[in-house]
Amino acid sequence: xxxxxxxxxxxxxxxxxxxxxxxxxxxxxxxxxxxxxxxxxxxxxxxxxxxxxxxxxxxxxxxxxxxxxxxxxxxxxxxxxxxxxxxxxxxxxxxxxxxxxxxxxxxxxxxxxxxxxxxxxxxxxxxxxxxxxxxxxxxxxxxxxxxxxxxxxxxxxxxxxxxxxxxxxxxxxxxxxxxxxxxxxxxxxxxxxxxxxxxxxxxxxxxxxxxxxxxxxxxxxxxxxxxxxxxxxxxxxxxxxxxxxxxxxxxxxxxxxxxxxxxxx
Ligand SMILES: C[S@@+](CC[C@H](N)C(=O)[O-])C[C@H]1O[C@@H](n2cnc3c(N)ncnc32)[C@H](O)[C@@H]1O
Numbered sequence: 001x002x003x004x005x006x007x008x009x010x011x012x013x014x015x016x017x018x019x020x021x022x023x024x025x026x027x028x029x030x031x032x033x034x035x036x037x038x039x040x041x042x043x044x045x046x047x048x049x050x051x052x053x054x055x056x057x058x059x060x061x062x063x064x065x066x067x068x069x070x071x072x073x074x075x076x077x078x079x080x081x082x083x084x085x086x087x088x089x090x091x092x093x094x095x096x097x098x099x100x101x102x103x104x105x106x107x108x109x110x111x112x113x114x115x116x117x118x119x120x121x122x123x124x125x126x127x128x129x130x131x132x133x134x135x136x137x138x139x140x141x142x143x144x145x146x147x148x149x150x151x152x153x154x155x156x157x158x159x160x161x162x163x164x165x166x167x168x169x170x171x172x173x174x175x176x177x178x179x180x181x182x183x184x185x186x187x188x189x190x191x192x193x194x195x196x197x198x199x200x201x202x203x204x205x206x207x208x209x210x211x212x213x214x215x216x217x218x219x220x221x222x223x224x225x226x227x228x229x230x231x232x233x234x235x236x237x238x239x240x241x242x243x244x245x246x247x248x249x250x251x252x253x254x255x256x257x258x259x260x261x262x263x264x265x
Pocket of ligand 1: 073074111112113114115116117118134135136137140161162163164165166178179180181184185186187191
């Protein structure tokens, strides 16, 4: 499943196409530009839940949410690094997926799926369910498509999300997993509100992030989160903290739940 709404990435791709199409007549180009403007999502700018007054990181997006600088997106040129699995990562992936304790028919979204490292493991856990592998980079989806074909996986749907919306249907998923992805969301509040809307009542969010409290973990602070920060940000969208587990050497494994009576978006 691909979503065909006009994401920023798609708009950029279309713009690249426009660039190569200077041979278009001027009126056609003007019409294209008008359509493009009409299709653009509302500029979030001031409406986004970013802090204006906090010091901004030189390496980050220049945006801060609830006091924490937002990291830039890991670009697809680094994607092969995610595919090349180390044995250590293999083992940890299995532990993460086992800890999610999913029913065989669960519908689960892997948001910020990258090359599908977790999505394919999840697919094995839900043989009669589905995995929605969401990413904003079409190149990541292309790599996952290749890997799905190689492995003959048929219960993963690829979803091209937008920076502020994972493009999931309301009340359609039992769980959402984000591994090393949430801290990259340019619009964390908008993303989480949409994820909460997509969860069924009682649905769970699994958040895996490098531990911000531990200076020995050799990862830039921009790519880490403290448990307290994550709990604040999840509480802000109405999620209840269930537990935080420490079976991973460097990351928090945090579990949140959508209350049964959470208001619809
Ligand atoms: C560091 S990679 C992690 C990939 C994967 N979870 C893994 O552990 O192998 C982060 C991914 O999040 C994606 N991403 C960033 N912002 C996103 C958003 N708003 N919605 C969906 N994916 C996003 C990036 O494109 C990138 O593929």
